[in-house]
Amino acid sequence: MSLLPRRWRLPYFALLAVIGLLLSVSALQTYRLSGGAHPWEPFLWEFSSVVVIGGLALGVHALMGRLRGRPWGRQLATHAVAMPLFSLLHVGGMFGLRFAVYALAGVDYHPDDLRTVLIYEGGKDAVSYLSFCLISRGVWMAQAASLRAQELDRARRELAEVRLARLADQVQPHFLFNTLNLISSVMYEDVPRADRLLCQLADLLRQTLAAQQRAEHTLGEELALVQPFLALMQARFGPERLVVRIEADDAALACRLPALLLLAPVENAIKHDVARHRGRVEVVVAAAREGERLTLRVSNHGDTPVPASPPDPDGGLGLRNLRERLAARYGSAASVAFAPDGAGMTLTVGLPCAS
Structure with a gap:
């Protein structure tokens, strides 16, 4: 060097x-x-x-x-x-x-003669040498501290990336098992319908695998994954039983967020709330940009609730995963709220909008 x-x-x-x-x-x-x-x-x-x-x-x-x-x-x-x-x-x-x-x-x-020169310059050189030693020691200590800080920062980033990858990996098996269970219940009643569902699931899984490789993408790309999932669920439950709506303004669509962030909350809204209601269930995925903040809402409302199956106040595994991912990625800059909303539940997520 x-x-x-x-x-x-x-x-x-x-x-x-x-x-x-x-x-x-x-x-x-x-x-x-x-x-x-x-x-x-x-x-x-x-x-x-x-x-x-x-x-x-x-x-x-x-x-x-x-x-x-x-x-x-x-x-x-x-x-x-x-x-x-x-x-x-x-x-x-x-x-x-x-x-x-x-x-x-x-x-x-x-x-001057050599003896006089050596004595005269030797005294000054001793002071210079000691000064350079002290300055150099300070420089080396500062460089070592900077390297330690860089290594610590890199270790923290790598740990956060590993944690995010682990949390993201949990999404797909959880979603996959639940979807396969849904399909298995259909295949005995309508084999062609189950075959269509399996084809739709294969396409969706290919898209989610590609999304995981990018770690993060725009909200528009995230909703492009949510839409086929919602179509898959509508094919499973029927459009008269499950109604879905996606509402997002153009400014919100350009915001970047971790890949597969909404898939588990939307899945929970459908899986749990269709089971909790006898009749029609409406699921709404809404997004709006307010300044430098992005607000996401996943809400569901049903006609006739079943009192014997109250919702999980924590939102289940999917929302616990969501909270951990946001905390690892944004810290205190992100917020998650899950609360009753009339005849249903609403999940509200706030996070910084990075275009």
Whole structure:
């Protein structure tokens, strides 16, 4: 991995340039007061130091990364060797650049003796080295914290996706078994009718399998799955016994929602309420968009209720599944209400509308 990621290269080099310019301008004032004859010299002195220090700082950062998690004794021993090496490399690189430029310019260069240079630069380099170590440690800690947060966020997303997939998988077997039971009760009375129901069921299952692969789709696509299911149920119970209506405005049809969200509630409304009423049952699936919210309603009303079979106040397995899916996908932004409504029951679902 590169010591300096691509996105940080330009800012880093720009920072070095700014530091070099500031130091050079400051040194130029002193240089002129002392009677210097070559105004470019202060720029050479400062930039030769900044360039070498800039490269060594990246090396210190890499060293701090390698030492993460190592015993403190080993870290201290490494720094005891690295600090004087840092100073020697700084001095060697800095004066190497200066001698090269002076030679090209044809100007004599007479620095202080080596002992004086090492003492003078060694003190500054020790401070620089320790500063770079502290800055680098902070950077590595920040990067580690960011990686942990990303991993945690990814784990949460994967867990939510697995949970949603598990909940979605529960819909199809539950719906399939109930539908097959309905068909089995018809096949002894009317074999051609049962055959038509099985063909309709096969088509519906192919569509639901395709919908599960997408995880989510528009309300219009969801209703395209609900409609054949309602047609299948009408063929089972008869249009005089079961009346169905779908009401949705255009704005609501464009909203996205988890796939197969309405199939289980609609199935419950038909399966349980047709059994609870002796006569005609009307099932209405309605959707409306209100600002950035989508409101879905599944209601059923029958002519003559049967008191001996009261509805499940929780809505059964299908609605428990619905609540869990919405909680996993939207959290507190989704709401589910299931309550008596006149001679029937109404399920109301509110969730954010993402077009």
